Amino acid sequence: xxxxxxxxxxxxxxxxxxxxxxxxxxxxxxxxxxxxxxxxxxxxxxxxxxxxxxxxxxxxxxxxxxxxxxxxxxxxxxxxxxxxxxxxxxxxxxxxxxxxxxxxxxxxxxxxxxxxxxxxxxxxxxxxxxxxxxxxxxxxxxxxxxxxxxxxxxxxxxxxxxxxxxxxxxxxxxxxxxxxxxxxxxxxxxxxxxxxxxxxxxxxxxxxxxxxxxxxxxxxxxxxxxxxxxxxxxxxxxxxxxxxxxxxxxxxxxxxxxxxxxxxxxxxxxxxxxxxxxxxxxxxxxxxxxxxxxxxxxxxxxxxxxxxxxxxxxxxxxxxxxxxxxxxxxxxxxxxxxxxxxxxxxxxxxxxxxxxxxxxxxxxxxxxxxxxx
Amino acid sequence: xxxxxxxxxxxxxxxxxxxxxxxxxxxxxxxxxxxxxxxxxxxxxxxxxxxxxxxxxxxxxxxxxxxxxxxxxxxxxxxxxxxxxxx
Numbered sequence: 001x002x003x004x005x006x007x008x009x010x011x012x013x014x015x016x017x018x019x020x021x022x023x024x025x026x027x028x029x030x031x032x033x034x035x036x037x038x039x040x041x042x043x044x045x046x047x048x049x050x051x052x053x054x055x056x057x058x059x060x061x062x063x064x065x066x067x068x069x070x071x072x073x074x075x076x077x078x079x080x081x082x083x084x085x086x087x088x089x090x091x092x093x094x095x096x097x098x099x100x101x102x103x104x105x106x107x108x109x110x111x112x113x114x115x116x117x118x119x120x121x122x123x124x125x126x127x128x129x130x131x132x133x134x135x136x137x138x139x140x141x142x143x144x145x146x147x148x149x150x151x152x153x154x155x156x157x158x159x160x161x162x163x164x165x166x167x168x169x170x171x172x173x174x175x176x177x178x179x180x181x182x183x184x185x186x187x188x189x190x191x192x193x194x195x196x197x198x199x200x201x202x203x204x205x206x207x208x209x210x211x212x213x214x215x216x217x218x219x220x221x222x223x224x225x226x227x228x229x230x231x232x233x234x235x236x237x238x239x240x241x242x243x244x245x246x247x248x249x250x251x252x253x254x255x256x257x258x259x260x261x262x263x264x265x266x267x268x269x270x271x272x273x274x275x276x277x278x279x280x281x282x283x284x285x286x287x288x289x290x291x292x293x294x295x296x297x298x299x300x301x302x303x304x305x306x307x308x309x310x311x312x313x314x315x316x317x318x319x320x321x322x323x324x325x326x327x328x329x330x331x332x333x334x335x336x337x338x339x340x341x342x343x344x345x346x347x348x349x350x351x352x353x354x355x356x357x358x359x360x361x362x363x364x365x366x367x368x369x370x371x372x373x
Numbered sequence: 374x375x376x377x378x379x380x381x382x383x384x385x386x387x388x389x390x391x392x393x394x395x396x397x398x399x400x401x402x403x404x405x406x407x408x409x410x411x412x413x414x415x416x417x418x419x420x421x422x423x424x425x426x427x428x429x430x431x432x433x434x435x436x437x438x439x440x441x442x443x444x445x446x447x448x449x450x451x452x453x454x455x456x457x458x459x460x
Binding site for chain 2 (some may be wrong): 276
């Protein structure tokens with residue numbers, strides 16, 4: 001079971017997309033897993049032949065549990081699908097007793113009911129045969145009717161956000177820098193570009209901003225990193241997580257992978273696809289686990305600046321506000337210009353204000369020559 | 374195509390973009406983005422869907438005329454010959 005978010009502890013295998021004996025290429029989708037972030041498509045990290053499926057659909061298992069055995073094409077070894085990269089494995093897995101506890105037995109009815117109630121059935125003490133968890137055990141563990149004054153129960157996604165953001169604010173010494181950047185050149189370029197292409201190929205300003213952030217990061221690799229117990233680990237690829245609000249509440253921040261290397265029209269196409277899949281289900285495991293920085297934009301809601309909370313184990317988040325017309329000085333004259341306020345929240349364990357300020361300067365310069373993005 | 378038929382297609386497109394919305398309660402002259410909590414990506418998808426359903430080219434400069442449900446229907450009436458495109 002791969003880790004698909006900083007605070008994911010377990011996932012439910014919903015369905016297998018392969019059968020034993022099938023040959024899979026690296027990156028093929030082999031299973032669907034349900035997490036707090038919805039149904040995620042799990043990609044296999046190696047090429048080989050599926051030997052055995054170890055987890056039955058409907059079963060919730062802790063992160064790190066082998067899901068299947070795959071005979072690799074060259075060396076013949078047993079592998080676990082998608083082992084989490086080391087810097088991600090910061091949170092100790094919840095131990096439910098002595099090392100290597102025997103797999104909890106849970107009746108199917110109990111598992112279904114536990115899922116409905118948001119209870120981890122495997123963590124309950126079972127009273128059935130051989131200690132199996134029964135429906136009655138689950139009902140006993142169900143939270144009673146809430147008192148009238150109780151706070152609203154958190155949805156699984158809200159709990160996941162609460163855990164990640166709480167951990168971020170407990171552990172990460174954030175500092176914040178802010179700059180206001182003229183968007184005149186960028187918007188003029190976009191207007192010309194969008195007038196000359198079909199509606200399906202129009203580029204939104206947000207994609208231009210993501211591309212500029214990705215290119216600026218090339219000069220500041222310390223901001224494109226993951227924090228580990230040994231310190232920051234700079235990441236070779238610039239995978240920009242884009243915060244996407246979901247229509248029924250909550251948000252996800254899947255990655256636009258290698259965003260610095262992708263031409264704008266293609267980046268726009270991928271961004272559209274990512275938003276559609278974030279909202280309808282169908283994000284892939286790599287998209288949720290491989291972001292190296294996050295970009296958030298609340299300009300749509302009319303706010304002029306957003307100072308973000310870093311998503312661990314990342315070390316920075318860039319926030320863009322609304323693009324607004326403001327008095328601006330150009331060549332000695334006060335004019336009206338479209339401007340955007342960009343904020344950088346960075347991890348002070350990793351970098352300092354001076355370097356971070358230079359990152360924002362680099363970002364501003366890139367946005368003044370949009371044809372180069 | 375009658376304005377009522379155009380309106381029905383516009384609502385169908387909006388329903389696909391904002392499935393949780395109560396389209397029956399839309400105010401024809403209030404901004405769709407505010408009523409349906411559409412962001413720029415949703416709005417772009419809306420424009421693309423109108424382009425596909427009505428075979429009209431909608432330049433960015435015309436987006437403001439699509440801000441309300443009534444505005445959409447007026448715009449489509451003046452930019453189509455009344456026949457829906459094959460979908």
